[in-house]
Amino acid sequence: MPSALAWLLALSAASANAQRQPLDTARCDSIIAAARADTTPATIFIAVRRIDGAALPVMQAAVIADYIRAGFVAPSPLRLSTFAGPARMRVLRPVTSDTAPDLRAPTITGVYRFTATKQVSPIEPRAIRESLIPGFDSAVVAAIVDMGRFHDLLVPPENDDSMRVDVRISTDSSADARRMIVATFPRMPVIDAVPKRDNPPPVFPEDERADSVTAGEAVLRFVVDRSGTPDMTTIELVRATSLSFARAAIMALPSQRFEPATIRGCAVGQAIDYSFSFVLRNH
DSSP, X not given: OOHHHHHHHHHXXXXXXXXXXXXXXXXXXXXXXXXXXXXXXXXXXXXXXXXXXXXXXXXXXXXXXXXXXXXXXXXXXXXXXXXXXXXXXXXXXXXXXXXXXXXXXXXXXXXXXXXXXXSOOOOOOEEEEOOOSTTHHHHHHHHHHXXXXXXXGGOOOTTOSEEEEEEEEESSOOTTOEEEEEEEEEEEEEBOOEEOTTOOOOOOOHHHXXXXXXXXXXXXXXXXXXXXXXXXXXXXXXXESSHHHHHHXXXXXXXXXXEOEXXXXXXXXXXXXXXXXXXXOOO
């Protein structure tokens, strides 16, 4: 991910952390726990990637992942708070699926970043994409800190003094991911989150306009929280026509509002892919 975009995502997450308000969810938590329709097998994967240079050697990435997996102690109980969701467009609203429940399984995604150097020193990982599961992020960070005691695992390539590394733990697999945990997740009757009809459009980027570009797209993945607000600590870029369109989408996201996903009338978090379309209209 380009450094400017990574900085913007980090800034959005920091601002969201400062503004987040606790919700009284005890009653609905009990209703949701009783609402399961059936279960589905689930696998949580771990992927270790360098983000500031050449890719990590496959064996080094695998060993780092194995040490983190061995040191990870999942919180108990593991409160599954976010459910998988569909793709959504800003200007289109479903007609049927927003009034009839679909069976949805919980989803987990967390991304954790640290810097390793040639010198022996403690690493300081931080969550850059929060899982929203109580105790989960701190457990992963603790496992990464413990892994950091084995400095030989983290030595950067010969010509580099340091390297930045992302650890991604998710129920979504990828080509370089390794299996971390196998579990059984409940599936719930979820009425999916939908965008509000009056969500404002994003601003067309001036630099794209200057280059005579007339259209573009950006797709963001994030969690719509129980209040119907995008959780800015969970933003990931799925794709974008250009970096400028990605920036414009991220800047527009805080103004977007949703009808939150619900289970038996109780709001729940839901991860969705949200598409911003940019069209420069002639006047």
